[in-house]
Amino acid sequence: MLNRMLTIEIARVTEAAAIAAARWRGRGDEKAADQAAVDAMRHALNQIMLVDGLVVIGEGERDKAPMLYIGEKVGGGGNQHIDVALDPLEGTTLCAKAMPNAIAVIAMADTGSLLHAPDTYMDKIAIGGGYPDGVIDLDVPPEENIAAMAKAKGVKPSEIRACILDRPRHAELIAAVRRTGAAIHLITDGDVAGVIHTTNPEDTGIDIYLGIGGAPEGVLAAAALRCTGGQMQGRLQTKNAEQKARAAKMGVTDFDRKLTLHDMASGDVIFAATGVTNGSLLKGVRFEKHWTETETVVMRSATGTIRWIKNRKRVDADHHA
Numbered sequence: 001m002l003n004r005m006l007t008i009e010i011a012r013v014t015e016a017a018a019i020a021a022a023r024w025r026g027r028g029d030e031k032a033a034d035q036a037a038v039d040a041m042r043h044a045l046n047q048i049m050l051v052d053g054l055v056v057i058g059e060g061e062r063d064k065a066p067m068l069y070i071g072e073k074v075g076g077g078g079n080q081h082i083d084v085a086l087d088p089l090e091g092t093t094l095c096a097k098a099m100p101n102a103i104a105v106i107a108m109a110d111t112g113s114l115l116h117a118p119d120t121y122m123d124k125i126a127i128g129g130g131y132p133d134g135v136i137d138l139d140v141p142p143e144e145n146i147a148a149m150a151k152a153k154g155v156k157p158s159e160i161r162a163c164i165l166d167r168p169r170h171a172e173l174i175a176a177v178r179r180t181g182a183a184i185h186l187i188t189d190g191d192v193a194g195v196i197h198t199t200n201p202e203d204t205g206i207d208i209y210l211g212i213g214g215a216p217e218g219v220l221a222a223a224a225l226r227c228t229g230g231q232m233q234g235r236l237q238t239k240n241a242e243q244k245a246r247a248a249k250m251g252v253t254d255f256d257r258k259l260t261l262h263d264m265a266s267g268d269v270i271f272a273a274t275g276v277t278n279g280s281l282l283k284g285v286r287f288e289k290h291w292t293e294t295e296t297v298v299m300r301s302a303t304g305t306i307r308w309i310k311n312r313k314r315v316d317a318d319h320h321a
Contacts, residue, residue, distance in 0.1 A: 002268045003080050007298055009048045010272040011309050015294045017041035017088045017104035018274035022285035026098030033095045037088035037104055038067055051075030056116050057085030057216045083114045085220050091190040101193045101279035106272055107223035113267030115219050118247035121237035122215040127208050128198040129229030138233040138258055142176040149208050157181050163194045163206045170211050195221035197281055199228040204280045222264035224271045227299030234259045269301040290315055
């Protein structure tokens with residue numbers, strides 16, 4: 001069981017990364033924004049003295065430095081042994097162009113609780129909490145999932161809104177969903193945020209997420225859904241022999257397996273996300289003359305608790321946690 005103090009410490013980590021990235025909003029430099037977020041997140045993680053953490057979902061899988069790479073040790077070396085999944089800046093292009101829904105995101109879980117997903121793609125389907133088990137199924141046509149979702153929600157299919165990454169590979173998927181009468185919210189980037197939006201459809205307007213995105217992002221999203229009682233399924237996708245070899249190196253042997261939510265994130269999970277740019281779920285970092293304001297959501301699976309933290313601190317205190 002994770003130490004409850006981590007629910008506060010984890011928020012400080014994403015806040016630090018979001019503030020660092022937000023200073024690069026709209027400046028057109030994705031690499032600089034990402035690096036600033038990485039440096040701030042690493043520093044904040046290493047200030048958590050009770051943690052002995054291992055990054056299992058991170059960046060720089062192939063070239064370890066300077067990103068938070070898979071296998072990197074983080075934390076102050078305490079006795080709380082955890083797995084860490086992170087994306088210091090999810091939506092680097094969104095941040096560089098000052099577009100909505102860029103976030104800093106992290107999940108912590110008991111050792112061995114998070115899927116060690118390779119840097120490949122994952123076909124995903126996800127919905128938020130409050131629905132009977134088995135509403136969605138990755139192996140049935142999109143039309144059937146939309147119909148099942150509408151029935152479970154007690155509305156017509158035309159009242160369902162799906163979130164899909166705007167990619168050429170999704171042309172058939174988009175056409176199939178539109179044939180049901182459901183509306184589609186297309187996103188250019190932000191795979192994790194897209195799935196998380198299903199956890200709060202009243203505010204985001206998103207009922208279901210469909211399509212192929214990053215496998216590491218799938219694990220981060222699964223961590224959030226574990227905390228909210230949502231449902232998710234995924235299947236790894238590889239484009240070439242190199243990706244398949246990397247996946248095999250990380251222990252993946254069955255590429256046809258349909259992964260459940262608990263396959264991707266089990267045990268006690270804590271998840272946090274802080275807005276970098278304004279979005280439908282989180283407001284972005286706000287800079288004023290004398291203070292900086294952030295908005296963060298923190299979730300925990302063991303208690304089902306969701307905390308919304310609006311934090312304001314003095315500019316001259318930015319270097320403190």
